[in-house]
Structure formats: C-alpha cells, structure tokens
Amino acid sequence: MAFDGEISRLKAGALQPSAHIQWFHVENRFSPMGVKMIGAFCDFIKNTDFVDPRKYIAGFQIIPNEIPGFGVIEFNEVKISMRVSALLEGEIRAGRAVGLDTLLPMATDRVGGFSDACHSLTAATTVTIGKEAKLIAEMENILAGRRV
Numbered sequence: 001m002a003f004d005g006e007i008s009r010l011k012a013g014a015l016q017p018s019a020h021i022q023w024f025h026v027e028n029r030f031s032p033m034g035v036k037m038i039g040a041f042c043d044f045i046k047n048t049d050f051v052d053p054r055k056y057i058a059g060f061q062i063i064p065n066e067i068p069g070f071g072v073i074e075f076n077e078v079k080i081s082m083r084v085s086a087l088l089e090g091e092i093r094a095g096r097a098v099g100l101d102t103l104l105p106m107a108t109d110r111v112g113g114f115s116d117a118c119h120s121l122t123a124a125t126t127v128t129i130g131k132e133a134k135l136i137a138e139m140e141n142i143l144a145g146r147r148v
Contacts, residue, residue: 002029002030002033002037003041003044005029006024006026006029006041007045007048007050009024010024010045010050011050015050015051016136017052017055018136018137018140019140019143019144020055020056020139020140020143020144021055021056021057021058021136021139021140021143022051022052022055022056022057022058023057023058023059023060023132023136024058024059024060025059025060025061025078025132026038026041026059026060026061027061027062028061028062028064030061031064032064035061035063035064035079037061038059038060038061038079038080038081038124039059039081039083039122039124041059041081042057042058042059042081042082042083043083043122045057046083046084046085046086047085047086051085053085053086053087053088054085054087054088055088056082056083056084056088056100056103056139057082057083057084057085058080058081058082058136058139059080059081059082060078060079060080060132061078061079061081062077062078062129063075063077063078063079063126076128076129077114077126077127077128077129078126078127078128078129078132079116079124079125079126080104080108080124080125080126080127080132080135081122081123081124082100082103082104082122082123082124083121083122084100084121089121092120092121093120098142098143099119099120099121100118100119100120100121100122100123101118101119101120101123102120103123103139103142103143104118104123104124104125104139105118105123105125106138106142107135107138107139107141107142108125108126108127108135110138111127111128111131111134111135111138112127112128112131113125113126113127113128113131113135114126114127
C-alpha cells in the first residue's frame with residue numbers, strides 16, 4: 001500500500017513539528033492517485049501512536065501539471081489537507097480550540113492561496129510551491145494570537 005512507505009518516512013523523522021502543528025510533504029509520491037489522497041492519508045494517520053493528538057495534522061502534496069482528459073496546465077501549486085485527532089476534535093467542538101474552517105482559510109489568504117473545502121475538522125486549500133513553511137508559520141501566528 002502507498003501509505004506504508006509514507007508512514008515509515010514519518011516515523012523516521014519526516015513529520016515536522018511546530019508549536020501547534022505537525023506537518024509533512026509527500027511531494028509526488030502518491031502519484032498517479034490524485035491529490036485527494038493527501039486528505040485520505042491525513043485521515044488514516046490522525047489517531048495513530050506516532051502523531052501528537054494535541055496538534056493539528058497538515059499534509060502537503062504537489063498538484064500535478066496535467067489533468068487527465070484535458071492536458072498539460074502549469075499549476076505550480078501544492079494542496080494542503082488538514083485533519084485533527086479525536087482529542088483535538090473534542091476541543092474544537094467544545095470551543096476550546098480553533099476549527100480548521102477558521103485557521104486554514106485565514107492563513108491561506110495571508111500567503112495568497114486558494115481555499116477549497118474547509119470544515120471545522122477537515123480542510124483543504126492550495127498555495128504556491130515554496131510557500132509551505134510560510135503557511136505553517138501563519139497558522140502558528142493565528143494560533144498564538146498574533147495578527148488575528
């Protein structure tokens with residue numbers, strides 16, 4: 001299964017921690033399965049023993065520069081999908097933690113990205129390749145109460 005290799009990578013140190021978020025980048029390794037896979041993967045790992053249940057989970061995947069049946073198109077974008085653990089889900093539902101529908105679109109807007117499907121417990125947006133760390137930093141600013 002494609003997820004097994006990524007899980008091994010995350011356990012080996014590819015899961016990047018920040019104060020409130022843990023994030024990773026699969027680049028093109030889920031190709032040709034499509035960019036919906038990054039969300040499915042985040043969902044798959046959100047309650048595993050190697051993920052900190054108190055932190056938001058963010059995964060990046062490069063959007064391919066070709067649309068099947070349409071042709072080549074230059075995107076130069078990455079998709080970010082986010083999920084939360086069962087513990088953080090309870091905190092969001094109780095109003096003690098920021099929902100993804102607030103956090104991710106606000107940060108995405110600050111880096112000039114595009115918000116797609118954002119709900120309190122699951123969210124996805126896109127940003128230009130190279131702005132991944134800046135997006136994470138903006139989310140940390142929001143969560144720390146800076147520039148809200």
